[in-house]
Amino acid sequence: MKKTRPADIYLRFLNLAEALRGLPALPALDPLEERILSLIAQANQKMDRLSVRDMMANDQLGSPATIHGRLKSMRSKGWIMLVDTEDARRKQIELTTEALAHFDRLSKCMLKATKG
Structure with a gap:
């Protein structure tokens, strides 16, 4: 039996997450928009308030x-409100309901990747 390395789990996750990009959920984000989305999600997770002014100051x-x-682009694509x-x-x-559903799908990808 082949031993699974931690890197294998991460690479499986990346493959599963990449497959999500092909699903017709929300329009794709560019790399900067993905980074912004992550920052917004992290602030929401911590229950921190994040304003447009706060984001623009980064x-x-x-x-x-x-x-x-x-931010305007992400709003028109349906990722944020x-x-x-x-x-x-x-x-x-x-985050919009659709963006939260995207993170739910990513979480399922993580769980599936760890099961091999």
Whole structure:
């Protein structure tokens, strides 16, 4: 019997996750949008509030104009939604139901990859 290395599990996960890209769920994201989506998901997981202004202040993602353009694109693709806060000038970034379902599918891929 062949011994499974941890790298094999990760590579199986990548293959399964790649197969999700072909499913007609939501339009594809570019690499920067995927990074932004991960940051939004992590903030939501920690129950942290994340506003458009907060995201645009993250200089590791590029210029504020670039970030704003990506957020607009992600919103039109159905990955995120902007929710009003107590300050009408600030918008909270949240994942859509479809984006949460995407993370559910990725989680199933992880579990399947570990089972071999």
